Amino acid sequence: MPKTFRRALAVAALAVLTAIPAPAEASEPKAPPEFVALAEVAPTILHEIRYRGQHNFVGRKVDGYVQPLCLLTRQAAEGLRTAQRRLLRHGYTIKVYDCYRPQRAVDHFVRWAKDLSDEKMKAEFYPNVAKNRLFDDGYIAEKSGHSRGSTVDLTIVKLPPRPQRPYRPGEALKPCFAPDRFPDNTVDMGTGYDCFDTLSHTDDPRITGEARANRQLLKVTLAAAGFRNLAEEWWHYTFNGEPFPDTYFDFPVTRHSLTCAPCPRIAIRGRNAIPAARSATCV
Secondary structure, rough: OOOHHHHHHHHHHHHHHHHOOOOHHHHOOOOOOOOEEEHHOOOOOOEOOOHHOOOOOOOOOOOOOOOOOEEEEHHHHHHHHHHHHHHOOEEEEEEEOOOOOOOHHHHHHHHHHHHOOOOOHHHHHHHOOHHHHHHOOOOOOOOOOHHHHEEEEEEEEEEOOOOOOOOOOOOOOOOOOOOOOOOOOOOOOOOOOOOOHHHHHHOOOOOOHHHHHHHHHHOOOOOOOOOOEOOOOOOOOEOOOOOOOOOOOOOOOOHHHHHHHHHHOOOOOOOOOOOOOOOOOOO
């Protein structure tokens, strides 16, 4: 192939490439360098990011959840790593349902709550609450602590984890507080996750026995690692001294939102020792 033709072909190819619009993520806001992927800090923690799928009170993927990731401020992620180490010694692991939540996701919740005709997930998540009461009763709000990056929704799983069947969209729903509610692989907490009911209050006196003990195990373990519980939701914890107490972010939940920053050196002894490296989750 003549050099002049190859040069012309290369120029044409470059013109085509530069004409292709950049991915939508390239124009999205980025997370500040204090944010990390939990899987990089505490890789043994299980993930079931409910708002990335359809098994949630909205019944569809929620705006802003591009990937099923848990993004948090590094302080909160390291706090969860501390809690995880304590639970592993007792034969349990943490499972996270939601971590950083973009403001656009909160806005999605607000729009959904105002649409009183959409009640397809009512039978599971809010069977005893009229949808027009969700704002007044505090289940939906226009701002969420999750958007500050140091709040997490989580539970405990007994090791080794039992298999968990997938949610099938359109399946018959059962109340989130029923004994035969959706069978996930967690320990019994008395209700399922995101159950809009007073039974979800962490210290509700109607929750007794094993379920109450499990809630207290989670609460005591997280408190020792620097987290405080929201009394109305047994699954909801916020890291004390969060670095962004007044900032509500709106970058999407995706690896592309993370900015590159050196990871702290982690001492790993023996033949598996590795040098400190830059975060594998940033671009």
